[in-house]
Amino acid sequence: MTGLILIATISALLEDPLLPERWREMALGFSRDKVVGSTEGTKADPQQESLRLLGEMIFHSNEISGEGERSCATCHDPDKAFQDRQSHPRGAQGIARDTPSLWGVGEQRWFGWDGRWDSLWAQALEPIEAKQEMDSDRLLLLRWIAADSERKKLYESNFGKFPDMAGVPERARKGEDWNPEFLRLPQKKQQELNRAFSNAGRAVEAFERRLVPPRSAFDEYLEALASGDAEKAAQYPVDARRGLIIFLDQGRCVFCHNGPLFSDGEFHDTGLISAGSSARDSGRYGGIMELRANPFNLLGDYSEDSQSTAADRTRRLKRDSRMWGAFRTPGLRGVSQTAPYFHDGSRIDLGEVVRFYSRRQNARPVHQGAGHHGERLVEPLGLTPTEESLLEQFLKTL
Numbered sequence: 390m391t392g393l394i395l396i397a398t399i400s401a402l403l404e405d406p407l408l409p410e411r412w413r414e415m416a417l418g419f420s421r422d423k424v425v426g427s428t429e430g431t432k433a434d435p436q437q438e439s440l441r442l443l444g445e446m447i448f449h450s451n452e453i454s455g456e457g458e459r460s461c462a463t464c465h466d467p468d469k470a471f472q473d474r475q476s477h478p479r480g481a482q483g484i485a486r487d488t489p490s491l492w493g494v495g496e497q498r499w500f501g502w503d504g505r506w507d508s509l510w511a512q513a514l515e516p517i518e519a520k521q522e523m524d525s526d527r528l529l530l531l532r533w534i535a536a537d538s539e540r541k542k543l544y545e546s547n548f549g550k551f552p553d554m555a556g557v558p559e560r561a562r563k564g565e566d567w568n569p570e571f572l573r574l575p576q577k578k579q580q581e582l583n584r585a586f587s588n589a590g591r592a593v594e595a596f597e598r599r600l601v602p603p604r605s606a607f608d609e610y611l612e613a614l615a616s617g618d619a620e621k622a623a624q625y626p627v628d629a630r631r632g633l634i635i636f637l638d639q640g641r642c643v644f645c646h647n648g649p650l651f652s653d654g655e656f657h658d659t660g661l662i663s664a665g666s667s668a669r670d671s672g673r674y675g676g677i678m679e680l681r682a683n684p685f686n687l688l689g690d691y692s693e694d695s696q697s698t699a700a701d702r703t704r705r706l707k708r709d710s711r712m713w714g715a716f717r718t719p720g721l722r723g724v725s726q727t728a729p730y731f732h733d734g735s736r737i738d739l740g741e742v743v744r745f746y747s748r749r750q751n752a753r754p755v756h757q758g759a760g761h762h763g764e765r766l767v768e769p770l771g772l773t774p775t776e777e778s779l780l781e782q783f784l785k786t787l
């Protein structure tokens with residue numbers, strides 16, 4: 390008898406659209422109010438707005454790419470959740486990495502799957518000069534800004550006088566190497582040009598910080614939870630609600646996928662065996678080395694925040710072999726639109742992702758204790774096919 394009553398109580402709790410309190414509190418942690426740069430109901434500061442506008446121009450311009458046919462938006466397409474549903478080779482190693490969506494990116498602490506950038510402005514500089522991406526150059530970019538009076542005005546209203554480009558060579562780089570003519574410029578001149586390049590990155594950052602994920606069915610549900618509106622909460626699909634409970638409870642997903650973006654911003658080894666050329670991808674391990682070597686990191690000459698907490702995080706970084714194969718937890722807002730999945734783009738739909746976590750076929754054993762939770766969290770969950778499907782339906786409402 391008692392057993393029956395218990396089962397009845399549990400199922401009544403599961404049927405409550407407002408959720409039992411413990412899960413409700415956890416779910417409210419996903420609330421979008423906290424997303425940085427949220428424009429809802431706020432008026433933009435005009436200075437910041439002029440910087441954002443310049444950033445938007447840079448982001449969308451093909452003219453700044455080496456061949457004149459690519460922009461940031463080619464791969465981060467606003468109509469495709471600011472990604473392109475593809476993977477791209479990067480760097481000299483030609484390792485394939487999936488293009489991440491940029492929705493809510495301003496909320497992150499580290500950028501890139503391996504966190505090899507510690508600021509958004511520094512991140513923006515690399516694709517411009519990378520051969521595999523835009524194959525352009527800092528000097529082409531600066532000339533492009535100077536060539537148009539509006540762009541130049543936007544630049545100068547934020548950063549003061551634009552550098553004099555007389556006597557400056559066409560390009561700072563020749564393929565992978567530096568152009569000797571650029572290196573022959575006086576040190577001070579090179580620094581002035583590099584600083585202007587970093588400022589162009591700051592404009593792109595101002596644009597990216599406003600890329601707030603669109604409102605979803607789940608956001609409506611969270612509002613209903615926050616205000617205790619059972620009627621509105623009941624409009625959220627029952628299967629998605631059950632999937633949410635799995636996400637919070639037996640799936641343990643929330644340990645890494647938490648906060649308004651569903652990302653803890655940290656690095657974990659999920660035991661994924663990377664596909665193809667990405668098998669050599671060292672993830673966070675290599676990312677830390679690259680971050681340290683980058684002259685545009687927060688500790689470098691072009692940083693304006695070398696005393697900030699963000700810079701402190703970079704200063705304190707320690708590389709550890711257990712970081713090999715760890716990647717930054719991706720955010721999950723809009724995830725139904727951002728296939729393929731994982732850093733190597735190896736899973737084509739959310740069903741495959743969920744089955745990876747549930748059954749862990751084709752997974753390596755993970756290094757114990759690599760992340761700050763110890764990756765015991767990624768043992769097979771052994772969900773039933775129905776539970777897998779509920780979890781997938783929940784993810785689709787984000």
Ligand code: HEC
Nearest residue numbers: 460461464477486487488489500501502503513516517522
């Ligand atoms: C050829 C395609 C391509 C182009 C062009 C491109 N990107 Fe990306 N972008 C990628 C890929 C792939 C990654 C993942 C790189 C990694 O983690 O190693 C990425 C990563 C990023 C990230 C990090 C996102 C995160 O969640 O940490 C930002 C921000 C970004 N790109 C902005 C830009 C900007 C700004 C430009 C233009 C200046 C640009 N991208 C041009 C493909 C591209």
Ligand code: HEC
Nearest residue numbers: 640641642645657661716717718719730731732742746766
């Ligand atoms: C130990 C931390 C951790 C746990 C627990 C975890 N994840 Fe992840 N998740 C990650 C990391 C790290 C990645 C990126 C892995 C990679 O690309 O190599 C990821 C990737 C994903 C992706 C792909 C997103 C994209 O844009 O490519 C989805 C979807 C996802 N996880 C859902 C879940 C679900 C559902 C659960 C629970 C069943 C879960 N995760 C549990 C850390 C975690």
